[in-house]
Amino acid sequence: MKHVDEYRDGDLARGVARRIAAETRPDRAYRFMEFCGGHTHAISRYGIDDLLPENLRMIHGPGCPVCVLPMGRIDDAIALARRPEVTLCTYADLMRVPASGGASLMKARAEGADIRMVYSTLDALEIARNAPQREVVFFAIGFETTTPPTATAIRLAQREGLENFSVFCNHVLTPAAIDAILRSGETVVDGFIGPAHVSTIIGARPYARFAQEFGKPVVIAGFEPLDVAQAILMLLRQANEGRSEVENEYIRAVTQDGNRKAQAEVDEIFELRESFEWRGLGEIPDSALRLRPAYAAFDAERRFAMQPCAARDNPACECGAILRGVKHPRDCKLFGRGCTPQTPMGACMVSSEGSCAAFWSYGRFREKAVS
Amino acid sequence: MSRKLDIRNGRVDLSHGSGGRAMAQLITELFHTAFDNDWLRAGNDQSAFDAPSGRMVMTTDSYVVSPLFFPGGDIGALAVNGTVNDLVMAGARPLYLSAGFIVEEGLPLADLDRVARSMGAASRAAKTPIITGDTKVVERGKADGVFITTAGVGVVPPGIEISGDRAKPGDVVLLSGTIGDHGVAVMSKRQGLSFETDIVSDCAALHELVAAMVAAAGGAIHVMRDPTRGGLAATLNEIAGQSRVGVRLAEHAVPVRPQVAAACELLGLDPLFVANEGKLVAIVAPEAADTLLAAMRAHPLGAEAAMIGKIVADDRHFVQMTTAFGGERVIDWLTGEQLPRIC
Amino acid sequence: MCLAIPARVVELLDNDMARVDLDGVTKTISLALVEDVAANDYVVLHVGYALAKIDEAEAEKTLALLREAALIGGVA
Numbered sequence: 001m002k003h004v005d006e007y008r009d010g011d012l013a014r015g016v017a018r019r020i021a022a023e024t025r026p027d028r029a030y031r032f033m034e035f036c037g038g039h040t041h042a043i044s045r046y047g048i049d050d051l052l053p054e055n056l057r058m059i060h061g062p063g064c065p066v067c068v069l070p071m072g073r074i075d076d077a078i079a080l081a082r083r084p085e086v087t088l089c090t091y092a093d094l095m096r097v098p099a100s101g102g103a104s105l106m107k108a109r110a111e112g113a114d115i116r117m118v119y120s121t122l123d124a125l126e127i128a129r130n131a132p133q134r135e136v137v138f139f140a141i142g143f144e145t146t147t148p149p150t151a152t153a154i155r156l157a158q159r160e161g162l163e164n165f166s167v168f169c170n171h172v173l174t175p176a177a178i179d180a181i182l183r184s185g186e187t188v189v190d191g192f193i194g195p196a197h198v199s200t201i202i203g204a205r206p207y208a209r210f211a212q213e214f215g216k217p218v219v220i221a222g223f224e225p226l227d228v229a230q231a232i233l234m235l236l237r238q239a240n241e242g243r244s245e246v247e248n249e250y251i252r253a254v255t256q257d258g259n260r261k262a263q264a265e266v267d268e269i270f271e272l273r274e275s276f277e278w279r280g281l282g283e284i285p286d287s288a289l290r291l292r293p294a295y296a297a298f299d300a301e302r303r304f305a306m307q308p309c310a311a312r313d314n315p316a317c318e319c320g321a322i323l324r325g326v327k328h329p330r331d332c333k334l335f336g337r338g339c340t341p342q343t344p345m346g347a348c349m350v351s352s353e354g355s356c357a358a359f360w361s362y363g364r365f366r367e368k369a370v371s
Numbered sequence: 372m373s374r375k376l377d378i379r380n381g382r383v384d385l386s387h388g389s390g391g392r393a394m395a396q397l398i399t400e401l402f403h404t405a406f407d408n409d410w411l412r413a414g415n416d417q418s419a420f421d422a423p424s425g426r427m428v429m430t431t432d433s434y435v436v437s438p439l440f441f442p443g444g445d446i447g448a449l450a451v452n453g454t455v456n457d458l459v460m461a462g463a464r465p466l467y468l469s470a471g472f473i474v475e476e477g478l479p480l481a482d483l484d485r486v487a488r489s490m491g492a493a494s495r496a497a498k499t500p501i502i503t504g505d506t507k508v509v510e511r512g513k514a515d516g517v518f519i520t521t522a523g524v525g526v527v528p529p530g531i532e533i534s535g536d537r538a539k540p541g542d543v544v545l546l547s548g549t550i551g552d553h554g555v556a557v558m559s560k561r562q563g564l565s566f567e568t569d570i571v572s573d574c575a576a577l578h579e580l581v582a583a584m585v586a587a588a589g590g591a592i593h594v595m596r597d598p599t600r601g602g603l604a605a606t607l608n609e610i611a612g613q614s615r616v617g618v619r620l621a622e623h624a625v626p627v628r629p630q631v632a633a634a635c636e637l638l639g640l641d642p643l644f645v646a647n648e649g650k651l652v653a654i655v656a657p658e659a660a661d662t663l664l665a666a667m668r669a670h671p672l673g674a675e676a677a678m679i680g681k682i683v684a685d686d687r688h689f690v691q692m693t694t695a696f697g698g699e700r701v702i703d704w705l706t707g708e709q710l711p712r713i714c
Numbered sequence: 715m716c717l718a719i720p721a722r723v724v725e726l727l728d729n730d731m732a733r734v735d736l737d738g739v740t741k742t743i744s745l746a747l748v749e750d751v752a753a754n755d756y757v758v759l760h761v762g763y764a765l766a767k768i769d770e771a772e773a774e775k776t777l778a779l780l781r782e783a784a785l786i787g788g789v790a
Contacts, residue, residue, distance in 0.1 A: 001629075001632070001633055001636065001719075001720070001736060001737050002720065002722070002756065003720035003756055003768055003773060004636070004719065004720060006777055007780075008695060008696060010623075010695050010696050010697045011784070012780050012781065012784045013696050013697050013784075014697055014784075015783065015784020015785065016780065016783050016784050017697075018784075019783050019784070036716070037714055038714065038716055038717060044700065045694070045700060046694050046696040046698050046700075047693075047694050047696065047697070047698015047699045047700050048696070048698055049698065050697070050698040050699055051696075051697060051698060064714060065714060066714055091712070091713045091714075091761070092710035092711045092712060092713075093710070093712045093713055093714050095710060096706075096707070096710075106707075117710070117711070119564055119638070119711060119713075119761065119762060120744075120761045120762025120763070121761070121762070122744060122762045122763075123762070142713070142714075142716065143716065145716035145718070145760055145765065146713065146716060146760070146761060148747050148763065148765070149744075149747070149760070149761050149762065149763045152744065152746045152747065152763065195716070196716070196718070197716040197718045197758065197760060197765060198716060200718075200758055200765050200766040201765060222776075223718065225696050226780055227776075230776075230779065230780055230783065233783060249776070250776075251769070251772040251775065251776060252768050252769050252770075252772040252773035252776055253758050253766045253768055253769070254766075259747065259748070259765060259766055261747055261748065261749055262747040262748075262765065265746075265747060341703065341705075341706050342706045351714065352712065353714055360703065361700070361701055361703045362700045362701055565741070565742070566739055566740065566741040567739070567740045567741070568738065568739045568740070569738060570739075629737040629738060630737055630738040630739055632737065633736040633737035633738060633739045634736075634739045636719050636736065637719060637721075637736060637739060637741065637759075639717045712717060713716070713717055713760070713761050714716065714717060
């Protein structure tokens with residue numbers, strides 16, 4: 001695969017790893033956070049940790065939209081899907097996320113709810129066109145990468161006069177989350193790897209304030225393991241040289257301004273929510289989107305007069321601290337005892353890019369203690 | 372004389388399962404014609420055969436795949452080949468099959484006929500006749516077109532002891548060919564995942580491939596299994612647990628077709644967890660590995676056979692892989708079916 | 715997050731759609747979020763939409779940087 005395989009080259013990897021080892025100063029520790037769950041997945045899947053020196057550690061950030069979705073929102077979606085007239089369309093990632101009382105979309109479907117897994121909002125539109133008697137609701141999640149496809153679907157639905165299509169919107173924003181982490185003061189990070197595909201949309205510019213205000217370097221990295229390795233090298237150099245700038249490793253797809261057309265599409269349809277609850281991070285202002293009043297007909301929350309349910313997490317669940325990069329999965333009492341990929345108790349375990357699932361799948365063999 | 376079954380335009384209805392004339396007609400005109408052997412034509416509820424000498428094996432399986440027809444195969448070929456493969460994974464020579472059908476009311480007879488003919492062809496290719504069967508019809512909505520349950524019997528040659536608990540540290544792991552083909556072929560026809568590809572299912576009976584391996588160095592084969600549902604990852608995890616050992620793989624050695632890799636990238640799937648229907652994993656004594664690999668490669672169904680790893684002592688029974696990138700990862704056993712992802 | 719993969723545009727279709735190819739797997743996707751895409755361009759594909767065009771020149775620069783880093787690092 002062009003533009004993919006070149007960035008998975010093992011020989012180049014070993015070379016970059018040697019460079020990283022050579023430039024890592026022995027007298028200090030480095031802690032870099034990869035914000036994006038896709039990067040967490042890449043680090044695990046390729047075993048990038050194995051190529052890094054002992055005193056350079058990657059901390060997994062909260063950039064996993066499945067992980068930060070509060071349980072209450074899944075409860076809301078299940079309630080919607082249980083209405084006999086509703087066909088709920090969802091990305092497959094959400095099917096197994098635990099909701100209150102051990103429920104899930106997967107289980108709700110087994111109990112008879114009309115829940116369909118789709119690859120694209122285009123598929124949800126097609127379902128709506130083919131079943132005019134059904135109320136088709138798209139369960140929208142994701143950061144800035146995934147929001148434009150939802151916006152386009154709403155625009156197309158309006159243009160076609162589709163009256164049975166709506167969106168349950170849970171789109172969230174990356175800079176707001178990075179902000180929350182830095183302001184909390186808890187997480188000690190020396191720099192961030194910026195998300196790949198969020199950045200194709202929003203550009204490199206929005207990260208400038210983290211570099212300036214908090215003095216933290218940000219390197220935007222592509223999705224492939226060599227991209228991540230190169231970005232780590234660039235962060236290392238910034239840390240060593242005392243710089244805090246925004247650098248872009250993913251120049252083949254990310255520009256300063258990002259994708260203006262996609263930004264405009266999103267801006268037309270969505271507006272900021274004053275506040276939104278993030279699992280593990282609590283309420284964050286200006287961190288999420290909802291449909292503008294002009295598009296109220298497509299807003300499932302208004303259309304179905306949804307009453308939001310707040311749901312409490314298991315008090316022993318450390319997903320929050322883990323998402324903030326403050327604790328490690330092995331620090332959670334439930335990890336491996338009750339909370340496993342088979343029986344996930346929190347989203348960090350159910351999503352394959354959540355820290356706990358990643359550690360379970362890819363990291364456990366390095367440690368003796370955990371079963 | 373009653374009218375012949377209208378295979379072209381007719382549909383299965385409840386009378387075809389009720390034990391009366393309609394059912395007898397369905398069995399004779401559709402199933403007996405497709406399976407074509409004297410056991411069935413005798414028309415008894417059971418079929419007799421002489422017991423072979425030696426150790427016998429028996430297996431049973433159910434097939435519920437949807438869609439019924441996919442690139443490279445169909446539920447019928449899957450049923451025959453899958454059952455034959457379960458037998459030959461013990462190193463056995465397959466002898467006979469049975470086939471039970473639960474058919475959904477409303478299924479076009481043309482589809483049922485196509486499935487049956489496919490089974491007939493597969494059973495002849497594997498020289499394993501379907502000698503007895505059963506048919507039931509359930510109401511519309513209670514089956515996905517048709518469900519097929521099979522049983523098979525075979526006989527194991529002397530000197531062969533193949534079992535999931537026999538892998539030993541030092542053994543070599545052999546894989547007969549590319550992984551992920553079947554799962555991707557079926558997925559490409561599923562609703563909501565529309566992508567076009569030339570990938571066809573690898574659905575095939577492995578009796579000849581296994582016979583060649585047994586002839587080459589049967590006594591050195593400790594474990595054999597076909598990595599169906601759950602993929603190579605599930606199979607290796609099962610074996611690691613049964614044999615109480617660890618498995619160490621090399622990613623670069625595991626053959627995957629570029630198109631399969633691409634489809635998996637598109638959907639966020641890992642080929643290690645995708646089903647195969649014409650492949651086997653063999654865990655063999657190291658001194659016979661080269662001989663067995665050569666025997667596999669000499670057969671068309673093993674042309675891309677590869678040495679993909681080895682067995683080690685490991686009381687956590689982990690399956691670990693060195694990635695092409697140079698790092699290490701654990702290949703876990705998935706909870707349920709692998710789902711596509713956007714994240 | 716945001717699983718996205720580079721795919722080659724094979725054919726432009728009506729209504730802002732296109733057919734793309736990824737090593738022999740083809741798919742019909744939306745170009746509604748991008749501009750000036752032509753056949754043989756590579757796009758970043760996410761949930762059925764092209765999000766950006768891949769800049770071949772910049773890609774070459776990145777690979778050159780990687781090779782340079784690897785060389786100084788002492789690849790045999």
